[in-house]
Amino acid sequence: MARPYEKIPEPADPASPVSRGVPKGNVCVVGISIESGSAEAMRGTLVDALRRHGLVQGEAVDGALRAVPRHLFVPGVPLARAYGHEAVVTYRDESGAALSSLSEPGLVAAMLEQLDVRPGHRVLEVGTGTGYNAALLSRLTGPQGHVTSVDILPGAVAVARRGLARAGYAHVETVVADGRLGHPDGAPYDRIIVTGGAWDLPAAWAEQLAPGGVLVVPLRLRGVTRSVAFTRRDGVWTGHGALSCGFVPLRGDDEVAEHQVVLGDPPVLRIRADEDRALDEAVLQRALDRSETLVWTGVRPPGGENHLDFGLAALPECCRVMPDLDAVRSGAFTAALYPWGSMGAATGDTFAYLARRGIGDTAEIGVSARGPASADLVARLADLVRAWDRTRHHVLRIDAHPRGAAPSDATWTVPKRRTTVAVHLDPPDPTPLPSRSALVPPARAPR
Ligand SMILES: C[S@@+](CC[C@H](N)C(=O)[O-])C[C@H]1O[C@@H](n2cnc3c(N)ncnc32)[C@H](O)[C@@H]1O
Structure with missing residues (x-):
C-alpha cells in the first residue's frame, strides 16, 4: 500500500530574502568551508571539492555540475545548504520518514560518472525528486539526446517541473509513474539511472535498456546499499564498481520496504x-x-x-x-x-x-x-x-543472475524475487575508489 504523504510547502521564490540571506563569512559544511557569495561561486567551490575527492573525474560531469544551478531546485533553502555536502529532504510521510530529497552532490556526481552519459543518448531516470539530476542528465545528453524522468509522487513531479523551467530545462520529459515499470513509450534507453533504493531489478529495466546500455542503481541488500553500474548480457547483469550510499527506498505495492x-x-x-x-x-x-x-x-x-x-x-x-x-x-x-x-x-x-x-x-x-x-x-x-x-582492501563486485542461477564462487548470494544477487570480494584493485567519507560519513542511514 502506498503510504499517504505530506508535501512540505514549496518555499518562496528563489529571489526571496531567505535565498539571498546567506550568512556572511565562512559556513562550515561537514568539514569543508564554503565561502558565502554568489550561487555560481559556491557551485564552483563545491565542484572543486568533489574533484579533489575523486567524485568528479571527467570534464563532462564537471561541466554539467558547474552549469546547472542546483539552488533553483530547492527554492527558499539557504544557498549554503543547497551547495552543502548533505542531502536536502523535500518530502516526508506522516511519520517523518523522508520520501524525497535533493541527493547529496557527491553521490549525484559519482553516480553520473558511473553512468557515463554521452551526447545524443536517450536516458531514463527513475526518481525525479526535485528535477536537479534530470537537468544534469539533459546537460550531458545535449540537444541531440533525450531525458525522461519518472516519479511515483505526483507532487514531486509538479515541483520538479517548476524547478526545471526556472533553470532552463523545461524540455526534460517528466512523468508520474511507478519507475519499476520503466517508461516503455520512450524505450530503448542507452542509459537508465535509478535515484531511489531498489530491492530488486525489475524485468522492465532489462527490457527497456538498449543493447550495450548501462543501468546505474542503488541496490539494497539486507539493509546495506551500493550504487552499482550494471551492463547486461545473456540474461546476467554484470556489476562494474560498487559505491556505498543511502537512499530513500523505492515505493510500490509489492516493494520490500x-x-x-x-x-x-x-x-x-x-x-x-x-x-x-x-x-x-x-x-x-x-x-x-x-x-x-x-x-x-x-x-x-x-x-x-x-x-x-x-x-x-x-x-x-x-x-x-x-x-x-x-x-x-x-x-x-x-x-x-x-x-x-x-x-x-x-x-x-x-x-x-x-x-x-x-x-x-x-x-x-x-x-x-x-x-x-x-x-x-x-x-x-x-x-x-x-x-x-x-580482506579490508578487497573490492566488492556485485552481479545479478536470473533467480536461482548464481555462480558457486560467489562470497555470498541473496535471493530476490526476480534475481539472485551474487556478491564477490576480489583482490585489491590498484586504482583507489573515490570516497565521500571526508565530505559526508559513509554508510549513513537512508534519507
Ligand atoms: C532521492 S529522491 C530523487 C532525487 C532526484 N533524482 C533529484 O535530483 O532531486 C528519490 C525519489 O524516488 C521517488 N520514488 C520512490 N519510489 C518510486 C517508484 N517506484 N517509481 C518512481 N519514483 C519513485 C521518490 O518519490 C523520490 O522523489
Whole structure:
C-alpha cells in the first residue's frame, strides 16, 4: 500500500530574502568551508571539492555540475545548504520518514560518472525528486539526446517541473509513474539511472535498456546499499564498481520496504531492517532489561569506501542498529561505530551492534549486545569483523543472475524475487575508489 504523504510547502521564490540571506563569512559544511557569495561561486567551490575527492573525474560531469544551478531546485533553502555536502529532504510521510530529497552532490556526481552519459543518448531516470539530476542528465545528453524522468509522487513531479523551467530545462520529459515499470513509450534507453533504493531489478529495466546500455542503481541488500553500474548480457547483469550510499527506498505495492523497531519509552534505540525480516518489537524490548555484553575486537575501523557493512550483511539476522545519542552520552549505551548507528544483528529478544572506542589517535571496533543470546551474537559478529579485517582492501563486485542461477564462487548470494544477487570480494584493485567519507560519513542511514 502506498503510504499517504505530506508535501512540505514549496518555499518562496528563489529571489526571496531567505535565498539571498546567506550568512556572511565562512559556513562550515561537514568539514569543508564554503565561502558565502554568489550561487555560481559556491557551485564552483563545491565542484572543486568533489574533484579533489575523486567524485568528479571527467570534464563532462564537471561541466554539467558547474552549469546547472542546483539552488533553483530547492527554492527558499539557504544557498549554503543547497551547495552543502548533505542531502536536502523535500518530502516526508506522516511519520517523518523522508520520501524525497535533493541527493547529496557527491553521490549525484559519482553516480553520473558511473553512468557515463554521452551526447545524443536517450536516458531514463527513475526518481525525479526535485528535477536537479534530470537537468544534469539533459546537460550531458545535449540537444541531440533525450531525458525522461519518472516519479511515483505526483507532487514531486509538479515541483520538479517548476524547478526545471526556472533553470532552463523545461524540455526534460517528466512523468508520474511507478519507475519499476520503466517508461516503455520512450524505450530503448542507452542509459537508465535509478535515484531511489531498489530491492530488486525489475524485468522492465532489462527490457527497456538498449543493447550495450548501462543501468546505474542503488541496490539494497539486507539493509546495506551500493550504487552499482550494471551492463547486461545473456540474461546476467554484470556489476562494474560498487559505491556505498543511502537512499530513500523505492515505493510500490509489492516493494520490500524497511521497517523500524523502536525500543524504550522514551526511545533509546532503533533497529531498522527490510520488511521481510520478522522483528517483534514487544519481544525485543525485553533486551533492554538485560546487562550489556561488550567485547573489543582489536580491529581498527575502516576509512573511506569499504565493505565492512557487507561483511556483516552475510549474517541472516543482520540489521541496522541506532542507539540514541543522548542515551550514549548518558552512558546507558556504548557508542556505535558511527554516531548515527551501525550495522548489527537482532534475533528474538537479543540485539547487538558494532561499537567504537578511541585509543590515542586511533580507534577500535567492538561489539555490544543485550539479551539472552548475547554471547553467541557477539562471538559471531566479532568473527565477521575480524574476517572483514583480513580482506579490508578487497573490492566488492556485485552481479545479478536470473533467480536461482548464481555462480558457486560467489562470497555470498541473496535471493530476490526476480534475481539472485551474487556478491564477490576480489583482490585489491590498484586504482583507489573515490570516497565521500571526508565530505559526508559513509554508510549513513537512508534519507
Ligand atoms: C532521492 S529522491 C530523487 C532525487 C532526484 N533524482 C533529484 O535530483 O532531486 C528519490 C525519489 O524516488 C521517488 N520514488 C520512490 N519510489 C518510486 C517508484 N517506484 N517509481 C518512481 N519514483 C519513485 C521518490 O518519490 C523520490 O522523489
